[in-house]
Amino acid sequence: xxxxxxxxxxxxxxxxxxxxxxxxxxxxxxxxxxxxxxxxxxxxxxxxxxxxxxxxxxxxxxxxxxxxxxxxxxxxxxxxxxxxxxxxxxxxxxxxxxxxxxxxxxxxxxxxxxxxxxxxxxxxxxxxxxxxxxxxxxxxxxxxxxxxxxxxxxxxxxxxxxxxxxxxxxxxxxxxxxxxxxxxxxxxxxxxxxxxxxxxxxxxxxxxxxxxxxxxxxxxxxxxxxxxxxxxxxxxxxxxxxxxxxxxxxxxxxxxxxxxxxxxxxxxxxxxxxxxxxxxxxxxxxxxxxxxxxxxxxxxxxxxxxxxxxxxxxxxxxxxxxxxxxxxxxxxxxxxxxxxxxxxxxxxxxxxxxxxxxxxxxxxxxxxxxxxxxxxxxxxxxxxxxxxxxxxxxxxxxxxxxxxxxxxxxxxxxxxxxxxxxxxxxxxxxxxxxxxxxxxxxxxxxxxxxxxxxxxxxxxxxxxxxxxxxxxxxxxxxxxxxxxxxxxxxxxxxxxxxxxxxxxxxxxxxxxxxxxxxxxxxxxxx
Amino acid sequence: xxxxxxxxxxxxxxxxxxxxxxxxxxxxxxxxxxxxxxxxxxxxxxxxxxxxxxxxx
Numbered sequence: 001x002x003x004x005x006x007x008x009x010x011x012x013x014x015x016x017x018x019x020x021x022x023x024x025x026x027x028x029x030x031x032x033x034x035x036x037x038x039x040x041x042x043x044x045x046x047x048x049x050x051x052x053x054x055x056x057x058x059x060x061x062x063x064x065x066x067x068x069x070x071x072x073x074x075x076x077x078x079x080x081x082x083x084x085x086x087x088x089x090x091x092x093x094x095x096x097x098x099x100x101x102x103x104x105x106x107x108x109x110x111x112x113x114x115x116x117x118x119x120x121x122x123x124x125x126x127x128x129x130x131x132x133x134x135x136x137x138x139x140x141x142x143x144x145x146x147x148x149x150x151x152x153x154x155x156x157x158x159x160x161x162x163x164x165x166x167x168x169x170x171x172x173x174x175x176x177x178x179x180x181x182x183x184x185x186x187x188x189x190x191x192x193x194x195x196x197x198x199x200x201x202x203x204x205x206x207x208x209x210x211x212x213x214x215x216x217x218x219x220x221x222x223x224x225x226x227x228x229x230x231x232x233x234x235x236x237x238x239x240x241x242x243x244x245x246x247x248x249x250x251x252x253x254x255x256x257x258x259x260x261x262x263x264x265x266x267x268x269x270x271x272x273x274x275x276x277x278x279x280x281x282x283x284x285x286x287x288x289x290x291x292x293x294x295x296x297x298x299x300x301x302x303x304x305x306x307x308x309x310x311x312x313x314x315x316x317x318x319x320x321x322x323x324x325x326x327x328x329x330x331x332x333x334x335x336x337x338x339x340x341x342x343x344x345x346x347x348x349x350x351x352x353x354x355x356x357x358x359x360x361x362x363x364x365x366x367x368x369x370x371x372x373x374x375x376x377x378x379x380x381x382x383x384x385x386x387x388x389x390x391x392x393x394x395x396x397x398x399x400x401x402x403x404x405x406x407x408x409x410x411x412x413x414x415x416x417x418x419x420x421x422x423x424x425x426x427x428x429x430x431x432x433x434x435x436x437x438x439x440x441x442x443x444x445x446x447x448x449x450x451x452x453x454x455x456x457x458x459x460x461x462x463x464x465x466x467x468x469x470x471x472x473x474x475x476x477x478x479x480x481x482x483x484x485x486x487x488x489x490x491x492x493x494x495x496x497x498x499x500x501x502x503x504x505x506x507x508x509x510x511x512x513x514x515x516x517x518x519x520x521x522x523x524x525x526x
Numbered sequence: 527x528x529x530x531x532x533x534x535x536x537x538x539x540x541x542x543x544x545x546x547x548x549x550x551x552x553x554x555x556x557x558x559x560x561x562x563x564x565x566x567x568x569x570x571x572x573x574x575x576x577x578x579x580x581x582x583x
Binding site (some may be wrong): 014016017018019065068076097100101102104105106108110111112114115117118119120121122123125126129132133142143147148166167168180181182183184185186222233242243245246248249291417444445 | 537544547551553
């Protein structure tokens with residue numbers, strides 16, 4: 001029986017993407033429903049719906065501020081029941097919040113009346129509204145954690161200049177994580193408390209470094225996010241400098257780690273002057289840059305996020321430092337790589353990275369670029385590595401699916417695996433794909449069981465490749481700790497059980513992917 | 527002490543505006559949090575929002 005696809009637009013209604021995802025998942029389980037999606041009607045979501053055959057003519061005119069319901073059923077009479085179910089669930093979601101949060105006021109002003117000592121506002125409204133909300137919070141004397149992205153750099157500058165004058169922080173925009181006094185905000189891991197302070201213009205960079213530190217037995221005093229553009233010359237590192245000042249004064253912090261994309265040339269110069277005056281040692285990781293920062297004998301530049309974490313550990317413990325290529329013995333690493341690549345068919349030769357974290361995606365791109373002639377990414381650490389078409393991978397290609405273009409009106413891929421699962425199968429169908437490289441990011445805010453939901457797709461993709469007479473190698477690193485709600489060892493086990501090669505850090509996963517895809521050719525260059 | 531450092535010397539009290547899942551993890555960590563039931567201002571009409579924002583300033 002042919003499927004009937006209907007689009008229903010609920011004009012001028014809003015619900016955040018996470019709640020809509022929960023509702024979509026529940027509606028998909030209803031009897032007689034083939035496919036269903038409840039999303040904000042953004043351009044991106046409409047594109048995705050089109051790809052999966054859920055966009056029909058009546059839905060084309062829906063706009064950003066509408067809720068879009070797309071449903072595919074065999075029996076047209078089921079549609080009304082599905083819509084009623086969704087309406088009911090939307091009501092229930094509203095009540096769920098009331099149960100969890102108690103009375104939820106409609107405005108910041110009313111919230112402040114209820115909690116006059118509030119000191120931070122966590123803002124995650126859609127980008128076009130974010131600046132106004134953040135400015136309101138700053139004017140009320142609140143520090144701002146700005147999770148929202150799609151905020152312009154001009155808006156960012158205006159917010160940060162005002163905040164600096166008031167002695168307030170704007171962490172963001174696009175700030176994914178912070179750990180303040182042991183409290184994790186948004187996507188943060190449960191890490192040990194300790195002597196390393198982190199300033200990160202890179203969310204997953206902070207997660208990777210803080211978890212590697214914690215797993216090595218060294219804790220974190222505070223970890224601040226600054227937003228990815230903070231060290232650009234336009235912003236000039238306003239937030240990063242404020243955070244460095246806080247950590248320099250903080251008696252609990254002994255070593256500071258600063259992570260960012262390469263700073264703008266003027267900001268790099270200014271930062272160098274700033275770092276020279278600091279009393280505490282600073283470990284820098286600028287994903288791709290090593291030369292333009294000078295800060296004297298207390299500044300340590302590392303190539304990778306793992307290197308930054310291990311360098312901080314060695315400083316705390318007063319031990320000699322050596323950056324490791326692999327934790328495991330090289331002979332075992334080579335053996336494992338061989339057991340993967342010997343199953344490839346002739347055409348298979350490329351690494352395809354499907355990331356939920358931008359910084360780790362960028363780091364992997366840089367690592368791969370050392371070993372293979374052509375690698376591109378939508379998170380290029382250098383301009384010449386920029387991917388031309390982010391929707392179609394060519395040669396070695398690494399995509400950050402958490403980038404703004406993939407998240408307008410959708411939950412982030414650390415929460416919602418849909419876009420990554422689709423792309424996973426797309427890559428698996430490409431006869432030249434040899435290795436799919438992944439990050440699985442745990443912690444507060446992230447999906448409660450990402451390994452399980454990815455496992456179905458991994459198994460499907462591997463069997464697709466086998467039918468073609470090849471073998472799909474999947475390499476991953478799990479960013480997290482045993483104390484995280486998802487428990488690192490359990491997530492790793494689920495991935496191992498479906499044939500994934502698990503590496504202890506993102507950098508090592510990228511090297512392993514390169515080693516496998518090149519069939520061991522690069523072993524002497526590691 | 528730099529003024530910004532007050533944040534690390536006071537108990538954190540959060541006003542959450544937007545994604546409600548963030549409240550759950552803050553509550554689990556024992557943080558006081560109030561959730562604002564946010565809706566796009568002026569029903570998402572961007573011209574009207576600009577006008578309203580100017581009025582509020």
